[in-house]
């Protein structure tokens with residue numbers, strides 16, 4: 436199975452049969468060391484077909500959205516150009532880029548910094 440993080444091939448590191456939960460859980464690791472978990476559930480045990488299809492559509496929609504956002508975060512062109520290409524506002528593009536880039540230490544707003552000094556002294 437493909438790793439959801441990097442797309443590399445993966446192997447099952449641990450398989451646990453959970454008979455009381457009617458499922459089998461697989462702990463997997465890809466060739467680049469990412470760990471993820473999958474589960475095998477008989478379709479007949481899922482509540483109803485429509486619910487299952489709806490859940491699958493939601494998962495696919497979220498994957499597509501994540502891929503789009505990752506592409507936006509990696510795009511080095513100007514915010515204006517990227518926003519026009521994806522039909523988004525520039526503010527939304529900046530928001531997506533900020534949410535997917537490594538967090539930097541942000542200076543605390545002045546009032547919070549002052550209150551912290553008061554508490555500490």
Ligand SMILES: [Zn+2]
Nearest residue numbers: 438441465469
């Ligand atoms: Zn991986």
